[in-house]
Amino acid sequence: MKSIVHLIGGEADIGHTRWFWIGLAVAIVLLFFYPTQVSSFRASNVAFYLLNVPLGLGMALLWGYCGVLSFGHVAYFGIAGYLYGIIAGNMPGNPLGPITGMIGGLVGCGLVAAIFGYFVFYARVQKWIIPILTLVFTLLLETFLGQTAGYQWRVGSVLLGGYNGMTGIPWFQLGGLVFEGYAFYYFCLVIVIACYFGLRMLMNSRFGQVTIAIREDELRAELLGYDIRARQAAIFVLSAMLAGLSGLLYVQWGNYITPSQVGLLQAALPVVWTAVGGRTSLLAVVISTLVLNWLTYTLSSQGNQYAMVIIGALLVVTMMFFPRGIVVMLAETIGRRMPRRTRAET
Amino acid sequence: MTESLPLALSLLYQLGATASFLFLAAVGLIIILGMMNIINLAHGELMMMGAYVATITHHAGLPFPIAVIVSFFFVAAFGAVLELVIVRRFYGRELGALVVTWGISLVLGQGALLFFGPFMPSIKIPGGSFSYGVFSYSVYWLILMLACALLVLALWIVYSRTTYGLQAKATMQNAEMAKSLGVPTSRIYTLTFSFGAGLAGLSGALLAPTATIAPFMGQQFVAPAFITVVVGGATNVIGGAIGSSVLLAAVKTPIGMALGAFSGSVALLVAALFIIRIMPNGISAQLQKYLDRRAQGGWR
Amino acid sequence: METPIILETCSLNKRFGGVTAAENINFKVRVGELRCMIGPNGAGKSTLFSMLCGIQGADSGQIFIAGREVTRMQAFRRVKLGVGLTFQTNRAFHELSVRENLAIPRAPVKSAGSEAGAARFAYALEVFGLDPKDETRAAELSHNQLQWLEIAMVLAAHPILVLLDEPTAGLASDETSRTAAVLKHLNSTGLTIVVVEHDMAFVKEVAQTVTVLHQGQIFAEGTVAEITSSEQVKSIYLGRA
Numbered sequence: 001m002k003s004i005v006h007l008i009g010g011e012a013d014i015g016h017t018r019w020f021w022i023g024l025a026v027a028i029v030l031l032f033f034y035p036t037q038v039s040s041f042r043a044s045n046v047a048f049y050l051l052n053v054p055l056g057l058g059m060a061l062l063w064g065y066c067g068v069l070s071f072g073h074v075a076y077f078g079i080a081g082y083l084y085g086i087i088a089g090n091m092p093g094n095p096l097g098p099i100t101g102m103i104g105g106l107v108g109c110g111l112v113a114a115i116f117g118y119f120v121f122y123a124r125v126q127k128w129i130i131p132i133l134t135l136v137f138t139l140l141l142e143t144f145l146g147q148t149a150g151y152q153w154r155v156g157s158v159l160l161g162g163y164n165g166m167t168g169i170p171w172f173q174l175g176g177l178v179f180e181g182y183a184f185y186y187f188c189l190v191i192v193i194a195c196y197f198g199l200r201m202l203m204n205s206r207f208g209q210v211t212i213a214i215r216e217d218e219l220r221a222e223l224l225g226y227d228i229r230a231r232q233a234a235i236f237v238l239s240a241m242l243a244g245l246s247g248l249l250y251v252q253w254g255n256y257i258t259p260s261q262v263g264l265l266q267a268a269l270p271v272v273w274t275a276v277g278g279r280t281s282l283l284a285v286v287i288s289t290l291v292l293n294w295l296t297y298t299l300s301s302q303g304n305q306y307a308m309v310i311i312g313a314l315l316v317v318t319m320m321f322f323p324r325g326i327v328v329m330l331a332e333t334i335g336r337r338m339p340r341r342t343r344a345e346t
Numbered sequence: 347m348t349e350s351l352p353l354a355l356s357l358l359y360q361l362g363a364t365a366s367f368l369f370l371a372a373v374g375l376i377i378i379l380g381m382m383n384i385i386n387l388a389h390g391e392l393m394m395m396g397a398y399v400a401t402i403t404h405h406a407g408l409p410f411p412i413a414v415i416v417s418f419f420f421v422a423a424f425g426a427v428l429e430l431v432i433v434r435r436f437y438g439r440e441l442g443a444l445v446v447t448w449g450i451s452l453v454l455g456q457g458a459l460l461f462f463g464p465f466m467p468s469i470k471i472p473g474g475s476f477s478y479g480v481f482s483y484s485v486y487w488l489i490l491m492l493a494c495a496l497l498v499l500a501l502w503i504v505y506s507r508t509t510y511g512l513q514a515k516a517t518m519q520n521a522e523m524a525k526s527l528g529v530p531t532s533r534i535y536t537l538t539f540s541f542g543a544g545l546a547g548l549s550g551a552l553l554a555p556t557a558t559i560a561p562f563m564g565q566q567f568v569a570p571a572f573i574t575v576v577v578g579g580a581t582n583v584i585g586g587a588i589g590s591s592v593l594l595a596a597v598k599t600p601i602g603m604a605l606g607a608f609s610g611s612v613a614l615l616v617a618a619l620f621i622i623r624i625m626p627n628g629i630s631a632q633l634q635k636y637l638d639r640r641a642q643g644g645w646r
Numbered sequence: 647m648e649t650p651i652i653l654e655t656c657s658l659n660k661r662f663g664g665v666t667a668a669e670n671i672n673f674k675v676r677v678g679e680l681r682c683m684i685g686p687n688g689a690g691k692s693t694l695f696s697m698l699c700g701i702q703g704a705d706s707g708q709i710f711i712a713g714r715e716v717t718r719m720q721a722f723r724r725v726k727l728g729v730g731l732t733f734q735t736n737r738a739f740h741e742l743s744v745r746e747n748l749a750i751p752r753a754p755v756k757s758a759g760s761e762a763g764a765a766r767f768a769y770a771l772e773v774f775g776l777d778p779k780d781e782t783r784a785a786e787l788s789h790n791q792l793q794w795l796e797i798a799m800v801l802a803a804h805p806i807l808v809l810l811d812e813p814t815a816g817l818a819s820d821e822t823s824r825t826a827a828v829l830k831h832l833n834s835t836g837l838t839i840v841v842v843e844h845d846m847a848f849v850k851e852v853a854q855t856v857t858v859l860h861q862g863q864i865f866a867e868g869t870v871a872e873i874t875s876s877e878q879v880k881s882i883y884l885g886r887a
Contacts, residue, residue, distance in 0.1 A: 224751040225725035312452025319446040
């Protein structure tokens with residue numbers, strides 16, 4: 001029990017004071033009570049912000065903690081989403097369909113990531129090549145999915161649907177409990193909380209320490225006996241599966257998916273969330289993912305065509321003036337003002 | 347024999363066209379990468395800008411070749427501004443540069459959509475076409491192949507015969523040393539980025555008659571350009587670009603002809619993955635090794 | 647009586663472009679030796695080290711560690727055979743704490759757990775004044791503490807062969823002699839050590855055998871007295887050879 005407390009509270013993320021933990025607990029409680037105060041439409045919107053969090057966390061894990069940048073993580077989002085649609089769609093009426101789809105989606109995107117990771121990490125390519133190849137990969141996936149219109153592109157009874165996308169994707173279901181409406185909100189919330197604390201513990205564990213050591217100095221880590229290729233590939237697969245988890249939740253939320261979900265604009269979003277939040281802090285990325293999704297939604301629902309221009313400009317400004325992330329830098333400013341316990345006490 | 351000659355010529359033409367397309371799509375990117383170690387993800391949008399400038403000026407009455415040259419200078423000037431305001435903060439931070447240029451590309455792509463709308467009438471392909479045997483040839487693509495050859499020659503002259511080229515190579519090798527020898531390294535960086543951006547604009551303008559002019563047209567160049575650069579590597583910039591365009595065209599052309607354009611693109615990515623697995627630093631590093639060995643042989 | 651060979655290279659060659667970094671290197675170290683390697687700048691010392699531990703591949707030739715051929719073995723696997731290396735410039739993990747720096751090396755290495763290795767690590771911690779529970783970020787340490795931390799990190803994995811690339815670079819003379827004393831003591835417990843050094847006082851202090859590299863080749867090899875009195879060795883340092 002003590003070791004779990006130690007793992008959660010460790011140095012791998014911001015926030016170690018008593019006030020921080022109280023604040024976090026209050027935020028979680030508020031998120032649990034939020035649906036009781038609003039319409040199911042509003043709750044569904046917030047569920048959409050929540051379901052993107054694993055994708056953001058996957059980016060933070062890969063880029064911030066492991067030092068490897070992927071511009072194509074939406075590919076795994078899309079692969080998992082499409083696989084869920086295919087598997088669950090082919091098992092209509094079967095209560096085990098959605099859970100099989102979830103597992104199939106996660107395993108499928110993990111496998112694709114493992115093959116991709118083998119090629120790039122075991123070749124020990126230069127750092128800049130990985131973002132490029134991941135981006136190319138997701139663009140090709142978009143092209144491929146875009147030309148799957150027509151009856152010949154079907155798997156079992158499910159049509160891939162070309163640029164119109166795949167429709168009629170079933171909700172998630174456990175036994176007789178169907179996760180729609182408010183239930184879906186809580187499903188997302190629980191997954192987000194589990195992902196956050198799970199990753200925070202992982203990064204505070206020895207595995208996390210070694211990951212950070214590899215980010216700091218690959219060669220030194222290798223000459224202490226670590227197979228950095230395997231470690232980086234493992235983190236890559238894990239972060240791809242987090243992206244896949246978001247994809248699974250996304251197709252359950254909207255019951256459809258289109259190829260534009262793996263396109264260039266969508267590919268930019270997780271990078272923006274991670275950069276603006278601060279890639280070396282999981283919590284900061286959770287916050288920025290929620291806030292930026294809210295911002296994008298609010299801007300575009302008001303018919304504001306500048307949404308993506310603003311998001312792009314925000315990315316440029318962040319990289320120029322807040323290279324460690326806006327949320328992280330704000331947190332540090334607040335932390336300096338508050339009385340802090342020293343590291344030795346925590 | 348009489349039947350295989352037209353087929354061989356047609357294959358050669360397809361190969362040349364694909365290689366020229368890849369070379370044009372990648373040249374500006376590879377100059378900036380090789381000389382400055384900056385990956386410019388706004389490259390596709392700079393090509394889009396070149397295509398727009400050429401299209402607008404051409405519709406306004408400029409002859410097409412002049413419009414292409416105007417595009418080069420316009421986008422080069424824009425590139426200089428980008429370098430001075432944004433990019434220069436990111437030297438030595440490869441991943442930071444990648445991300446910030448992606449932000450720029452979002453702003454440019456969406457900005458073009460807001461400013462020019464989703465569609466613009468394109469330029470008619472100049473030159474028409476002729477046939478030999480059962481195969482037809484577009485005169486304009488033959489002109490583009492010639493343009494690529496001229497571009498290679500021009501790059502070679504710039505980087506081996508001009509003061510700027512000499513200073514740029516010195517800066518690339520060792521910026522500190524070059525600076526202490528009086529090379530204005532910061533101006534060299536501005537010029538190089540501007541030159542690379544200008545080349546992107548030039549390529550965009552040259553390819554404009556073959557493409558649909560739209561705000562997101564840059565995206566179609568992103569995948570081929572970056573694959574070409576990844577395979578080429580950053581050791582010997584021009585050699586890498588040529589080698590990689592030809593090699594990838596040799597992969598893509600037959601597969602694309604046999605199985606369709608999409609399979610050709612997938613073949614590009616798969617080929618790139620296998621090539622970097624064998625040569626992690628790209629063709630240009632391999633080329634450099636070969637040249638070094640020959641040079642050693644010469645000394646003995 | 648001669649002890650077994652722990653490290654051996656057979657006609658090792660390496661070129662960078664037109665520059666010869668290693669030419670026909672036949673190098674042998676026996677268990678329990680404390681070998682110093684000297685040579686002017688650019689003699690190929692660091693290149694040889696990086697080939698020995700697998701950072702760079704050789705163009706031709708073979709490398710054996712404890713009787714096993716490792717020429718094409720990945721670097722991390724050689725570490726698992728018991729090789730430890732420090733770099734010419736300090737490469738402790740500056741963003742991590744002293745505790746983490748000392749904890750990270752221990753896990754992956756199979757030979758870890760040897761009693762002699764544990765004793766050496768404990769000894770190094772004590773004489774270097776390092777605390778494995780210290781949460782101070784390594785970036786806040788002074789230069790000599792960082793140099794010592796990196797040596798301790800290498801010892802944490804209980805290696806059988808340690809390669810040190812200029813461990814006294816940037817140290818004051820009292821810190822240098824402390825490092826020398828520590829290395830001598832570690833060696834006396836049976837640890838094989840190969841050190842690249844520029845500081846001749848240090849070399850005279852610690853070395854049994856000295857290998858001189860020059861232009862990528864082994865130029866001379868002998869006792870400290872032989873090497874320091876050799877006119878030829880003096881001449882390459884003065885640039886006449």
